[in-house]
Amino acid sequence: MRIALKSRKENVNLRLEEMLRKLKERDFRVTPQRLAVLKILACSFNHPSVEMIYAEVKKTFPTTSLATVYKTVILLKDLEQVLEIGFPAGCNRYDGNIPQPHPHLICMQCESIIDPDLESFAHVTEELAAETGFKIVSHRLDFFGICPACLKKKR
Amino acid sequence: MRIALKSRKENVNLRLEEMLRKLKERDFRVTPQRLAVLKILACSFNHPSVEMIYAEVKKTFPTTSLATVYKTVILLKDLEQVLEIGFPAGCNRYDGNIPQPHPHLICMQCESIIDPDLESFAHVTEELAAETGFKIVSHRLDFFGICPACLKKKR
DNA sequence: TTGGCTGCAAATATTTTGCACTGGC
DNA sequence: GCCAGTGCAAAATATTTGCAGCCAA
Numbered sequence: 001m002r003i004a005l006k007s008r009k010e011n012v013n014l015r016l017e018e019m020l021r022k023l024k025e026r027d028f029r030v031t032p033q034r035l036a037v038l039k040i041l042a043c044s045f046n047h048p049s050v051e052m053i054y055a056e057v058k059k060t061f062p063t064t065s066l067a068t069v070y071k072t073v074i075l076l077k078d079l080e081q082v083l084e085i086g087f088p089a090g091c092n093r094y095d096g097n098i099p100q101p102h103p104h105l106i107c108m109q110c111e112s113i114i115d116p117d118l119e120s121f122a123h124v125t126e127e128l129a130a131e132t133g134f135k136i137v138s139h140r141l142d143f144f145g146i147c148p149a150c151l152k153k154k155r
Numbered sequence: 156m157r158i159a160l161k162s163r164k165e166n167v168n169l170r171l172e173e174m175l176r177k178l179k180e181r182d183f184r185v186t187p188q189r190l191a192v193l194k195i196l197a198c199s200f201n202h203p204s205v206e207m208i209y210a211e212v213k214k215t216f217p218t219t220s221l222a223t224v225y226k227t228v229i230l231l232k233d234l235e236q237v238l239e240i241g242f243p244a245g246c247n248r249y250d251g252n253i254p255q256p257h258p259h260l261i262c263m264q265c266e267s268i269i270d271p272d273l274e275s276f277a278h279v280t281e282e283l284a285a286e287t288g289f290k291i292v293s294h295r296l297d298f299f300g301i302c303p304a305c306l307k308k309k310r
Numbered sequence: 311t312t313g314g315c316t317g318c319a320a321a322t323a324t325t326t327t328g329c330a331c332t333g334g335c
Numbered sequence: 336g337c338c339a340g341t342g343c344a345a346a347a348t349a350t351t352t353g354c355a356g357c358c359a360a
Binding site: 028029031033034067068 | 338339340341342343344349350
Binding site: 185187221246 | 348349350351352358359360
């Protein structure tokens, strides 16, 4: 979260362009609904759920269906343009701003999710591969806790 | 996985005793069905799903219901005697042998889950807390890949 | 004895899917 | 104009819950 506002905006535009490029590369169509979902995900600093994306899309396209949002998100996930943060209870969250695996810090009270600054786990992955013989494809690292705002409220 | 067979067996007995102690401490009853689930979880080196536990329990108690297994697993989770490894697609897996958070290595093909040897992440957690102001309660670290056996089969 | 536990079935909730119609390319 | 994409509704699936009867303490 050390990115200045201007470079963050540039980052969002780059992400959107990258998503569009990947879609066109594979001959997927860019419909207005899809574009709306892309835009939301490209600047998804709050790691939205499908429902949150759906609510946002409906503001500009009221007829959009939930199924379409699901399909678009799954498509982007398959294109590795969105990172899924899945939970057993449902209400999965999505990160379209940084689609590569990275640590998340999750508030168990307000359910906010942020991206902490942490050194990469590349070396741990290599160590694991050497030790176990696994071919390691991906990883997931989540920390669960209570955010400063919720800690304050409690008192 | 460097534990010799004898100490592993002792470990399993200790886990079972600990589970029973926690149940009695809080005045939960020890029914035959519950005991069967406890026993399976105490030596759950394969991180079984509820269905797997259910299949196992039915061998000794054919009338056992799936709901009872769910209830028992949830109870043990609440007592922090079982670690839930939840997945968005369902089919959560459970670790009753090591109920504290620890890394898992998951084969994306055969869905086996093992416990790799990795140094603890305690210092990372502390670093995070200091940096973000979060009160960190728990974490989860999963690596996804293909195990040596499945790599072999592919060729 | 008694209230927690079990087992059955029905209910939940999220995500997926089938299909006819629409519209991007 | 073709066929992928959309929207609706129904389906699929894992998990939870209500409740009557049972049994561990």
